[in-house]
Amino acid sequence: MQRILKIIVTIVLFIISLLIQLFVFDNMSLFGVKPNMLLISIIVVSLYTNIYSSTIYSFILGIIVDLIFGGSGMFTISYTAIGMLLGFVSDDYMKENYVSTIILTTISVTLFELIQYFQAMIRLSSYVNIFFLFKQLILSILLNVILVFIMCFLFGKLIEHIDKKQNKMYW
Numbered sequence: 440m441q442r443i444l445k446i447i448v449t450i451v452l453f454i455i456s457l458l459i460q461l462f463v464f465d466n467m468s469l470f471g472v473k474p475n476m477l478l479i480s481i482i483v484v485s486l487y488t489n490i491y492s493s494t495i496y497s498f499i500l501g502i503i504v505d506l507i508f509g510g511s512g513m514f515t516i517s518y519t520a521i522g523m524l525l526g527f528v529s530d531d532y533m534k535e536n537y538v539s540t541i542i543l544t545t546i547s548v549t550l551f552e553l554i555q556y557f558q559a560m561i562r563l564s565s566y567v568n569i570f571f572l573f574k575q576l577i578l579s580i581l582l583n584v585i586l587v588f589i590m591c592f593l594f595g596k597l598i599e600h601i602d603k604k605q606n607k608m609y610w
């Protein structure tokens with residue numbers, strides 16, 4: 440029962456993240472940076488699950504994003520790589536440690552932005568300004584770290600509530 444509840448919570452997070460990205464964050468930007476709610480959901484799910492669940496979650500999310508935005512497979516590749524990396528690290532990760540959350544989010548956002556940067560260079564067949572990349576990267580990291588903390592707090596509390604409720608049923 441506990442596993443089914445966690446799967447349902449993850450599916451609801453998936454749908455909410457996709458809707459927020461499509462209807463809210465794609466229509467706004469802060470200093471030229473749009474928050475990536477889908478990447479944030481991958482980070483949060485990866486921190487609270489194992490490598491297999493996070494990889495499957497990020498792969499499915501990447502395929503859906505590629506179908507919606509026409510990303511030619513780059514979202515699938517980048518999201519799956521990030522989900523797999525974070526899922527691998529999440530076993531040794533202490534979810535209460537804020538510094539670890541900042542480091543993992545920074546690594547994830549940097550990896551995603553670099554993949555997008557190189558994709559743009561290949562697609563445009565020209566050099567893209569590296570200083571623009573650094574500005575975007577720093578602003579994106581700051582914005583996404585704040586949103587990851589909010590999502591980790593909400594998602595973590597929900598998962599803890601499910602675990603506590605399940606433990607009370609057996610005692």
